[in-house]
Amino acid sequence: MAFGRTARGYDLHAEIDKAMAASGLPVGSICGTYEGPIIHPDPGVCANRLADFIRTLEFASEIGARGVILVPIFSPKFQPEMSPPMPDLSPVADEDTLITQLLLAMLADARERAADGSAAVFLEPLNRYEADYLNTVGKAADLCRAANHPRIQLMADLFHMNIEEADIPDSLRAVAPHLGHVHLADSQRWLPGHGHTDFVSAFRALREIDFDGWLALECMPTPGDPLENMRACVAYLRSCWERAIPGE
Numbered sequence: 001m002a003f004g005r006t007a008r009g010y011d012l013h014a015e016i017d018k019a020m021a022a023s024g025l026p027v028g029s030i031c032g033t034y035e036g037p038i039i040h041p042d043p044g045v046c047a048n049r050l051a052d053f054i055r056t057l058e059f060a061s062e063i064g065a066r067g068v069i070l071v072p073i074f075s076p077k078f079q080p081e082m083s084p085p086m087p088d089l090s091p092v093a094d095e096d097t098l099i100t101q102l103l104l105a106m107l108a109d110a111r112e113r114a115a116d117g118s119a120a121v122f123l124e125p126l127n128r129y130e131a132d133y134l135n136t137v138g139k140a141a142d143l144c145r146a147a148n149h150p151r152i153q154l155m156a157d158l159f160h161m162n163i164e165e166a167d168i169p170d171s172l173r174a175v176a177p178h179l180g181h182v183h184l185a186d187s188q189r190w191l192p193g194h195g196h197t198d199f200v201s202a203f204r205a206l207r208e209i210d211f212d213g214w215l216a217l218e219c220m221p222t223p224g225d226p227l228e229n230m231r232a233c234v235a236y237l238r239s240c241w242e243r244a245i246p247g248e
Contacts, residue, residue: 013059020063028214029122029155029181030060031069036082038106039073039099039133050106054114061117066214067180069122069155072103075132099133100143107147122155122181127163135164137175144178153180157218162187162197169205176209183218184237190222191229193236203244 020027035052053070060068074083088095107121123140125131134140140154156172156179165171172179186195206215215237222229 013056016059016063027060027063027065028216029067029069030056030065031218034068037071037073039083039086039102041084041086046102046106050110054110057110057114057119057121058117060119061114065119067120067122067151067153069124069181071124071126071131071134073099073131073133074126075130078130096133100146103143104146107149107152111149111151118151120151120153120180122153124155124157124183125160125164126157127160129163130160135160137161137165137171137179141175141178154178155181155183157183157185158197158199158202159183159185159187159189159218168198169201172202172205172211173209176211179209179211179213181213182206182211182215184215185217185219189220191217191219191233192240193233194222199237199240200244203241204246204248207241207244208246 016027016030019025034056035049038046038049038053040046040049053068057068060066073086076083076085086095086099089098093101110121123134123143125134125136125140128135134143137154137156144152144154154175156175158168161168161171184192184199185197186192187197188195192199217233
């Protein structure tokens, strides 16, 4: 199971516990059960959101989840209430440099305060319409290298990659050492099998790099019966994986 942003606050942690007990399924990742993106121009908001994120990271370790997905900051145009514009302090530091320095410092703080855990931080690049700062898996890999810690990894979302990457399979291969998690959705964010994304070539790249993380669905409601759509999606993805033989 992969959990997303369905509620605010820590009651959702109890709901995750209940879902695990009822289904017998493990949790692969947690996305967005914390207060919001940790980068913010107000230091007090940064501190509160980081503490909130760390609590979720600790909870993920407790239940055995692989990691917690983190979008550092949204575009002010996309979610102004969550991510107001950051200052441009040129020539000392432009906005991009300032965000990077702040993010790396906060990730180091999170690692230290959650040092006993096992869950990773999955940095997620978003497309240009949702974020100005982090759009490609290559940029996320640069941040992972700068953070220099095995629990700081990146997440590849095929929906966002379909917009931002020139070649999805090559991009996946290039970031192999830092790739910890993958989100699956088709080209229009519907369930795989309803758009034009080439899942076979993406899966072939994942098999070539011996990816052993989770593949999680993150999709919008898809026209049709939900249960039948899910069954068809599972069959489609299994077929894509079986056809994704390296070298063919």
